[in-house]
Amino acid sequence: MLQTVDLDRAFHALADPTRRGMVDRLTEGPASVKELAAPLPMALPSVLKHLRVLEAGGIVMSEKAGRVRTYHIEPAALAGIEEWVTRRKAAWNRQFDRLDEYLSGQDQTPQQETRK
Amino acid sequence: MLQTVDLDRAFHALADPTRRGMVDRLTEGPASVKELAAPLPMALPSVLKHLRVLEAGGIVMSEKAGRVRTYHIEPAALAGIEEWVTRRKAAWNRQFDRLDEYLSGQDQTPQQETRK
DNA sequence: ATGTTAGTTAGCCACATGGATAACCTTTCA
């Protein structure tokens, strides 16, 4: 199970369109720094920074062979986020079920909009 | 479906333990600003800022009645995040299936250094 | 009418983030 600080880093890593784009690219298979940088409108060092953020968040991994560093997805990465999300979603649904129950026992509460 | 900027804000809103704690609190039911602030080791204005970030990310909603502002979870909030996550997970599972297929026809490939 | 409660706004500060250049280190190859 992930610690809070890991979740911090993972959520933060994904809170940026450039980085989510990199993730999408890596979904199609591993890629070098240069390949990842190619479509991006920024200089190499900036790309490197984004990659470090993704790596710190546990979303990607990299190995260096020769002068080429290759990045790939860390398959377990989204597990922590997914767990956090689904756990809360379940809890909210229980909460809203209780609310429905409560409301159905009351008269004249003229709204349905809560569930939207 | 969520726009990139919405995902940015949603992920960013959750990339902080204070804010995730607020979400957990709100999972048990709506709460006022004061109630949300009570357990937190920070001044009210700081709490307000966090709540604004959560609201900007679409994670919570609030209404003001009299002098009390009440916050509650926005049940649809995590849908966008969940969709993004599960979509990628599916994609890279396919990727790793292909990789497994490939590797099962190959010799072992020696590992290089991994960034620490 | 006055005081108290619950938020809110404004302004300040330290530090993090996302971008840029410039210079540098390795590895590869003609």
Next chain:
DNA sequence: TGAAAGGTTATCCATGTGGCTAACTAACAT
């Protein structure tokens, strides 16, 4: 042995973020 390719490091800059205090407004309560 160069020189090019592929990263990497150092430094800088503007802006954003998370915290604070002080001062203010808008309900209630007495």
